[in-house]
Amino acid sequence: MCADLSGIEPVIYKSGINVPYHWWAGDTASAFLTALRDRQTITAIKCGSCGMVFVPPRKTCPQCFTPNTQWLEVGPLGTVTAFTVARKQLAAIKDTVPVVFALVKLDGASTSMLHKLLLQNPSLAKAGMRVKPRFAQDRTGTILDIQGFEPA
Amino acid sequence: MDRCAIIGFGMTAIEARKPGSTFADMVWEAVNKALDDAGITIKDVENVITTSNDFFDGRTISCMAVGDASGVREKNCSCTEGDGTFGAFYGLSRILSGAYGTTLVTAHSKGSESVSSLITNAAFDPIYERALGLDAITAAALQANAWMKATGATSEQLAMVSVKNHGNARHNPYAQLPMEITVKDVLESEMIADPLHKLDCSPVSDGACAILIAREGLVKKGRKKPVWIGGVNFCSDAYFLGDRDLAKAPALTKAAQKAYSMAGVANPAKEIQAAEVYDAFTHQELMWIEALGLAEAGQAGADLAKGRFALGGALPVNPSGGLLSGHPVIAAGLYRMAEAVRQLRGEAGAAQVDGAKRVVVQGMNGLCGQSHCVWVLESGK
Numbered sequence: 001m002c003a004d005l006s007g008i009e010p011v012i013y014k015s016g017i018n019v020p021y022h023w024w025a026g027d028t029a030s031a032f033l034t035a036l037r038d039r040q041t042i043t044a045i046k047c048g049s050c051g052m053v054f055v056p057p058r059k060t061c062p063q064c065f066t067p068n069t070q071w072l073e074v075g076p077l078g079t080v081t082a083f084t085v086a087r088k089q090l091a092a093i094k095d096t097v098p099v100v101f102a103l104v105k106l107d108g109a110s111t112s113m114l115h116k117l118l119l120q121n122p123s124l125a126k127a128g129m130r131v132k133p134r135f136a137q138d139r140t141g142t143i144l145d146i147q148g149f150e151p152a
Numbered sequence: 153m154d155r156c157a158i159i160g161f162g163m164t165a166i167e168a169r170k171p172g173s174t175f176a177d178m179v180w181e182a183v184n185k186a187l188d189d190a191g192i193t194i195k196d197v198e199n200v201i202t203t204s205n206d207f208f209d210g211r212t213i214s215c216m217a218v219g220d221a222s223g224v225r226e227k228n229c230s231c232t233e234g235d236g237t238f239g240a241f242y243g244l245s246r247i248l249s250g251a252y253g254t255t256l257v258t259a260h261s262k263g264s265e266s267v268s269s270l271i272t273n274a275a276f277d278p279i280y281e282r283a284l285g286l287d288a289i290t291a292a293a294l295q296a297n298a299w300m301k302a303t304g305a306t307s308e309q310l311a312m313v314s315v316k317n318h319g320n321a322r323h324n325p326y327a328q329l330p331m332e333i334t335v336k337d338v339l340e341s342e343m344i345a346d347p348l349h350k351l352d353c354s355p356v357s358d359g360a361c362a363i364l365i366a367r368e369g370l371v372k373k374g375r376k377k378p379v380w381i382g383g384v385n386f387c388s389d390a391y392f393l394g395d396r397d398l399a400k401a402p403a404l405t406k407a408a409q410k411a412y413s414m415a416g417v418a419n420p421a422k423e424i425q426a427a428e429v430y431d432a433f434t435h436q437e438l439m440w441i442e443a444l445g446l447a448e449a450g451q452a453g454a455d456l457a458k459g460r461f462a463l464g465g466a467l468p469v470n471p472s473g474g475l476l477s478g479h480p481v482i483a484a485g486l487y488r489m490a491e492a493v494r495q496l497r498g499e500a501g502a503a504q505v506d507g508a509k510r511v512v513v514q515g516m517n518g519l520c521g522q523s524h525c526v527w528v529l530e531s532g533k
């Protein structure tokens with residue numbers, strides 16, 4: 001700063017950005033989300049070239065650069081491939097900590113899906129544990145139609 | 153590749169809060185320090201790249217806030233989002249196109265002015281993931297657990313990274329958190345997300361950095377010893393965390409191999425004297441060391457414990473103190489480049505690595521290190 005401005009009180013301007021969005025989820029995600037909502041099933045999509053089964057599903061295979069076409073159901077059982085127990089109430093965390101975040105590889109899938117683990121004792125979370133989804137009572141077609149995964 | 157060199161750099165001190173400086177004030181300071189360092193004026197600059205993130209800055213087209221401070225008027229200026237090393241890569245590419253001469257690259261952010269957890273939460277897919285409530289820290293914690301399980305690395309080894317880097321920062325006048333701490337201090341600091349304690353995580357920081365790059369014919373305009381760009385490469389991994397093996401960093405390995413090959417480096421662990429890597433979290437420093445080929449897979453923790461990466465060790469890593477000692481997101485990788493320049497010029501004071509002729513720098517952006525940019529910088533041609 002210039003010397004002749006030293007000692008000036010720094011003014012803090014408080015503001016924020018709050019812009020509503022209405023994202024079209026895309027037909028692939030729409031199929032996935034409506035299956036969660038209406039059938040309580042987790043659906044995946046398979047690449048016809050390399051056979052990779054993607055959860056959450058996406059329209060094209062990133063490896064083969066071709067459209068994915070074949071829908072199938074995966075799980076409901078799956079295996080935890082990575083986890084963490086969040087202890088500090090970070091601003092992004094909506095539930096009260098401790099919250100267990102995890103990657104879950106559903107049976108039949110090639111990729112893991114990001115979600116939460118519902119455990120009485122979060123310290124018992126571990127990689128390799130078998131889990132199953134618990135669906136929400138009120139389902140609105142979002143990823144939170146799955147409340148989380150609990151021990152199978 | 154035509155020979156290009158870094159002929160100047162400027163850094164603001166990295167601080168927890170800079171209430172007295174706007175984005176433009178910080179960039180102005182860094183740019184003028186860089187010009188002074190090189191001994192040139194803004195009139196000698198033909199090409200400007202700014203690096204920023206709209207979400208962090210809270211404004212659309214965030215580069216506009218720093219255009220005047222970067223001297224862009226009536227010049228060709230372009231903006232990069234991501235890490236400062238990506239901006240430098242773009243700047244270098246524009247020089248190599250043959251269209252531009254001396255190039256200024258800037259990068260800035262002020263983590264103190266917003267809420268990093270909310271901003272990094274928005275990096276998750278809005279349809280499939282964002283509502284779950286993860287952010288950069290909890291994502292990194294997933295990675296840390298996965299990597300520790302795969303390699304057998306321990307919390308004590310992670311803590312040693314924090315002890316080393318905060319200790320190194322005592323020699324760095326730009327660092328935010330120079331500290332003399334112990335492994336016990338790290339392990340007893342607040343648990344944020346298992347296995348990452350507070351002192352395993354880099355702090356929220358403010359800062360700006362600028363560098364000047366010139367092609368060989370223009371390098372002599374600089375008054376300091378040029379630092380040559382021996383090799384550089386950039387590589388991205390899958391976006392979705394569940395598509396990756398979080399215990400591995402194949403994109404970094406690939407970027408490093410290509411950068412080494414360009415620089416004619418056959419055995420990085422032997423031919424590189426120091427490294428400045430993106431230690432946003434303690435485990436990441438060890439992961440990146442291995443992916444960069446500076447340690448055998450699964451051995452970085454043990455090598456660290458033996459002192460190999462300490463100042464005075466065979467291959468000091470983050471002699472500057474790294475990001476654990478101050479992490480201005482976006483600018484962070486450009487700071488790593490500037491720190492490498494200090495080493496290669498012999499200006500690093502008490503943190504000077506004896507005989508540093510070649511330093512590797514890694515910049516990174518994206519959750520758990522999705523995209524990596526690797527630079528091999530050299531003191532001679």
Ligand SMILES: [Zn+2]
Nearest residue numbers: 047050061064
């Ligand atoms: Zn495929």
